[in-house]
Amino acid sequence: xxxxxxxxxxxxxxxxxxxxxxxxxxxxxxxxxxxxxxxxxxxxxxxxxxxxxx
Amino acid sequence: xxxxxxxxxxxxxxxxxxxxxxxxxxxxxxxxxxxxxxxxxxxxxxxxxxxxxxxxxxxxxxxxxxxxxxxxxxxxxxxxxxxxxxxxxxxxxxxxxxxxxxxxxxxxxxxxxxxxxxxxxxxxxxxxxxxxxxxxxxxxxxxxxxxxxxxxxxxxxxxxxxxxxxxxxxxxxxxxxxxxxxxxxxxxxxxxxxxxxxxxxxxxxxxxxxxxx
Amino acid sequence: xxxxxxxxxxxxxxxxxxxxxxxxxxxxxxxxxxxxxxxxxxxxxxxxxxxxxxxxxxxxxxxxxxxxxxxxxxxxxxxxxxxxxxxxxxxxxxxxxxxxxxxxxxxxxxxxxxxxxxxxxxxxxxxxxxxxxxxxxxxxxxxxxxxxxxxxxxxxxxxxxxxxxxxxxxxxxxxxxxxxxxxxxxxxxxxxxxxxxxxxxxxxxxxxxxxxxxxxxxxxxxxxxxxx
Numbered sequence: 133x134x135x136x137x138x139x140x141x142x143x144x145x146x147x148x149x150x151x152x153x154x155x156x157x158x159x160x161x162x163x164x165x166x167x168x169x170x171x172x173x174x175x176x177x178x179x180x181x182x183x184x185x186x
Numbered sequence: 187x188x189x190x191x192x193x194x195x196x197x198x199x200x201x202x203x204x205x206x207x208x209x210x211x212x213x214x215x216x217x218x219x220x221x222x223x224x225x226x227x228x229x230x231x232x233x234x235x236x237x238x239x240x241x242x243x244x245x246x247x248x249x250x251x252x253x254x255x256x257x258x259x260x261x262x263x264x265x266x267x268x269x270x271x272x273x274x275x276x277x278x279x280x281x282x283x284x285x286x287x288x289x290x291x292x293x294x295x296x297x298x299x300x301x302x303x304x305x306x307x308x309x310x311x312x313x314x315x316x317x318x319x320x321x322x323x324x325x326x327x328x329x330x331x332x333x334x335x336x337x338x339x340x341x342x343x344x345x346x347x348x349x350x351x352x353x354x355x356x357x358x359x360x361x362x363x364x365x366x367x368x369x370x371x372x373x374x375x376x377x378x379x380x381x382x383x384x385x386x387x388x389x390x391x392x393x394x395x396x397x398x399x
Numbered sequence: 400x401x402x403x404x405x406x407x408x409x410x411x412x413x414x415x416x417x418x419x420x421x422x423x424x425x426x427x428x429x430x431x432x433x434x435x436x437x438x439x440x441x442x443x444x445x446x447x448x449x450x451x452x453x454x455x456x457x458x459x460x461x462x463x464x465x466x467x468x469x470x471x472x473x474x475x476x477x478x479x480x481x482x483x484x485x486x487x488x489x490x491x492x493x494x495x496x497x498x499x500x501x502x503x504x505x506x507x508x509x510x511x512x513x514x515x516x517x518x519x520x521x522x523x524x525x526x527x528x529x530x531x532x533x534x535x536x537x538x539x540x541x542x543x544x545x546x547x548x549x550x551x552x553x554x555x556x557x558x559x560x561x562x563x564x565x566x567x568x569x570x571x572x573x574x575x576x577x578x579x580x581x582x583x584x585x586x587x588x589x590x591x592x593x594x595x596x597x598x599x600x601x602x603x604x605x606x607x608x609x610x611x612x613x614x615x616x617x618x619x620x621x622x623x624x625x626x627x
Contacts, residue, residue: 134437135502136436136437136438136502137437139438139441139498139499139501139502140437140438140440140441140502142498143441143444143445143495143498143499144441144444146491146494146495146498147444147448147491147495150487150490150491151600151604154487154604158607158608158611161611161615162611165611165614165615165618168618168622169618172618172621172622172625175625176625179625332547336531336544336547336548337531339535339540339544340531340534340535341534341535342534343534346527346530346531346534349523349526349527349530349531350527350531350548352523353520353521353523353524353527353555354524354551354555356520356559356562357555357558357559357561357562360562360563360565360566361562361565363566364565364566364568368568373565374565377561377562377565380558380561381558381562384554384558385551385554385558388550388551388554392467392547392550392551395467395543395544395546395547396543396544396547398540398543399539399540
């Protein structure tokens with residue numbers, strides 16, 4: 133690649149990388165939120181069961 | 187209107203009187219600016235022209251004002267008095283204006299020493315340069331009191347204040363240096379006036395949001 | 400979100416479509432610039448990113464103003480996310496701008512590019528936003544102070560721009576100039592397409608982030624409610 137092509141590729145590449153990194157961070161956050169929601173569901177079900185029993 | 191001004195005057199006077207009694211901030215500012223100028227003499231290489239010296243004057247002024255601004259809200263925060271003040275006045279912007287005027291008085295006093303020292307050590311200061319100092323000082327204190335109040339609400343306020351203040355001070359440095367070295371200082375003075383107008387109005391209007399719980 | 404607002408999926412799909420069309424237009428339709436050669440193509444990604452950053456900061460400031468005037472719950476998160484997006488795109492502007500500077504003039508940085516310098520100042524300012532925000536306890540005080548700071552940012556943009564213009568007269572002799580866009584029709588079309596794609600992408604990112612932050616807050620509230 134000529135140097136001109138390299139710089140163009142670098143500029144577009146950096147943009148792409150940034151967006152992908154952002155997506156990865158969001159995905160991680162989503163996974164955490166999913167875990168927390170599942171845990172809260174368990175907590176709530178247990179609570180409801182306790183209320184029904186007690 | 188007169189009540190407003192009376193409040194402002196009372197607040198500014200309070201700060202001045204506190205400083206006259208405690209005498210901790212102003213002497214520090216004066217010593218700091220002179221010491222900085224001396225450091226600059228050693229920092230400037232031999233062949234550097236007057237232009238470089240004017241640039242460094244502005245660095246000295248910005249950091250000296252930072253020093254003063256760091257202490258600007260100390261009387262209120264140390265005594266827990268800010269909440270009381272906020273309740274006591276009818277218009278909270280008077281607190282900002284009073285504080286700005288007091289800060290301006292301190293900075294002005296420091297400049298009364300710094301500017302002759304600069305003219306002695308480095309290069310003469312002409313009319314436009316002094317006008318630039320005056321206008322920029324207004325901007326520095328107007329924005330500085332607001333930003334200092336923000337930092338006062340936060341942890342690590344001594345470290346936070348420079349971070350908040352310096353980007354906002356950059357246009358003032360440009361205006362000030364320009365009025366000192368440019369053959370056409372009028373543009374730079376007009377620019378400083380614009381900055382002062384915009385940011386003083388913004389600070390005046392926004393202060394109450396910064397300071398209420 | 401109301402029914403009239405297009406769904407996030409639709410917008411994302413549209414962004415992908417526009418991005419694809421833009422790439423085709425940039426690399427196959429728009430002619431190569433006579434002066435700068437291939438490296439001019441960076442313009443199609445650098446300038447829209449810069450414009451998007453400004454838009455994001457503007458959005459953050461607008462939401463901040465709404466917060467101060469109406470005290471609505473939602474505006475704090477929306478303002479914060481806007482500023483966050485703006486900072487991300489601002490950093491991208493600096494990086495792509497630096498690459499373009501190296502490609503055009505052989506240096507990674509130059510003080511004579513007003514746009515680069517402006518973004519540097521703004522980047523510093525908005526980085527301080529996050530430092531400020533995370534030094535204050537969460538609550539209405541933090542929301543208000545962040546909002547005021549966001550408003551100051553938007554006032555700083557034109558003032559800094561003027562300052563930098565004025566400063567260039569005495570800071571460095573202008574060595575590097577770049578021809579203003581004497582764009583052909585195809586170049587302009589490619590630019591508009593790219594701009595639309597990047598703006599849409601930024602908006603999708605904004606909405607996604609906002610949804611994530613809101614869900615986080617809701618889960619925390621739910622957890623606290625259950626703990627009682």
